[in-house]
Amino acid sequence: MRTARKLATAGMAAVLPLTIAPIATPAQARSQAAPVTAVAPASTALHLSARDKAYLRAAHQGNLAEIAAGQAALRRSRDENVRGIAWRLIRDHRRFDARLREVADRFDVRLPRWPTSEQRDDLREVTDRPGRRFDRAWLRYQEDAHEYALWLGQRELRRGHSAWVKDLARDSAPVVRHHLRVIRAEL
Known part of the structure; x- marks a missing residue:
């Protein structure tokens, strides 16, 4: 019983400072407010649909798979064209992924930390x-991956709900x- 009273008193002491906050003037509130970067479109809900997620x-x-594949090509390939494509993929997919x-x-x-086990x-x-067999196989792998990425984006544009997520698909x-x-x- 004594322990319960101590916990209740300690709990109130911890909550009390949170409930009694100084009131800021409107000028102080504006100066302390975080800058507004973007406003969500009116059609965007506070949550995403399962399809958007x-x-x-x-x-x-x-994106993670493309970055890993690009890095593998830089390590393994001696073909300058393949290496150039690899650099471009790494750069662009890192950029896409940062926005995503x-x-x-x-x-x-x-978000998952790794590409799928299949990837x-x-x-x-x-x-x-x-x-040279690596270069050909790598290019075929990239062709399949990019076809899938296009299909995935088109499906999101047709069936997705969030304007934010649809913008990602459209822009990529x-x-x-x-x-x-x-x-x-x-x-």
Whole structure:
């Protein structure tokens, strides 16, 4: 009984400072307020649909896989064109992923830390090949990955709900199409 009273008193002492806050004047409130960076479109709810969350997670894992594949090409390939494509993929997919993570953070969406096990297995299979066989397999792997990224983005644009997430899909499409053209030109 005595312990319960002590805990109750300690709990009130901890909560009391939180409930009694000094009142700021409007000028103080404006100077202390965080700057407004962007306002969510009116159609955006406070949460995302399951479909929008699934897109964010799949696109994030795709970006992670592309970055890992680009790094593998820089380590393994001696072909300057393949290495150039790898640099471009790393740069662009890091940029996409940074923006994607901002949207995910805004809506408290937890993103996976790694590419899917299938993506990791596919990359491992590609990196097991020697020399020129690696370059060809890597380019085919990139072609498939970018076709999937386009399909994923188009599905989000058709079926997604969040304007924020749809903007990500819409904005990434031209760059992914360009990657695909460059990859196919090299094949």
